Structures are given as C-alpha cells and as structure tokens.
Amino acid sequence: MRFAYGETAVILRAPLVAGPYGNEGRDWNAATRTDSPGWGFAPRTPDESTTSDSPSVIVGLTGYGPPDADVLPTDRMEVRGEVYEVEGEVGEWRSPLTGWRPGLEVALRRVYIAEG
Template structure:
C-alpha cells in the first residue's frame, strides 16, 4: 500500500473504543473504560437530520467522515467529533482508485440522536 501524506487542513476525530470487559464485585461482566486514539486528517460533511418519532421531537444528526485509508475504525466504535459523541452507523467503507488500485480513503457514517 502506498502511504500518502495527511491533508494539511483536515480535522482530528477521536475514536472511542470499548475496552476489555471487567468484572464487578458480583462476578458480572461490565464494560471496560473506553480506549481512545486520534484520527487526524479527516474531512467532515453534515448530512440530513431531524424527525418526529412517536409524537416526540427527535433530532438525528448524520455525518459523513472521510478518513485516511490507514484509519483504525470499527462499526462498534464511537467517535468524538467537534466535542460531540456520535456512534458509527453501518460499515466503514473503503474506496479504491480505479486508476491505481490503491485505497483512496475511508467513508464513515456517524449518527447522533437527541431529544
């Protein structure tokens, strides 16, 4: 794989990944603390949002995040984008250049629901 330089003006997104489970005093598995790592060089594009569910105003914010091909992101991760926590929504999609066959970048759909 060819290593390309990171974009100069991209944003840094923080990946929040569930840590290994721990056991509570009763022997039950509990989620471990989040493990974090930065994801520099991202482009962030807003998507559609806002809907009414069950008569309640609910705001759903979608983002398309374009990250370098070497990004370590899983569908079970959460992302800290501009101080707001979003969940990864769907698969992490890799794009290949039809001209060179190299992986160009990743597209990550993130979602945040409030209300």
C-alpha cells in the same frame, strides 16, 4: 489522501463486558481514546424522502478519513467535542484500476446520553 486542513477525530473503542443478564455489552466508561488526524466531515440528512414543505433534519455526519485509520463498526468517534456512533460498515474507497486507496467513508450518528 489526507486533507490539508483536516481535523483530528478521537476514536473511542470500548471493551466487551458481561451484562447483568448474561449478555455482552460495551463498557464505554472504560473506552480507549485514540487521536486520528486528517479527517474531513460533512453533515448528513435522513435517507427517507421528505415532503417539500417539511425541512430536512441533520442526523449526523459523514466522515472522510485517511486509508490507514483504524475504525470499526463498533466504535464511536468524538468530533468537535461531540460523540457519534459509527453507523454500519466502514467504507473503503479503492480504485479497481490502480489499487489506489484514497481513504475511508464513515457514517456517524449522534449519541445522546441521558442524564440523571
């Protein structure tokens, strides 16, 4: 399913490179950028319960995308000019009765990049 008024997100995929101490990490400066049309986004609130006098804090977005979108748990996504990490596995909606695959669900968490 594609949303009639869906948004285009940019999927960022970084290669693995050797780190200074022999471990591997992602080189986000060398990431590929792929446009992915047909997404819908909704705000996410924290999973932990809050008291009635403490406000909810939005921690990211939930993305609803087309079933053929190429998104991995190690990717980042650019949405409305902001960069988010894919948090956890990518969920695929699929009917057990018909096999219909309406789309994907992706939890996104904002990436804060320190300057200086």
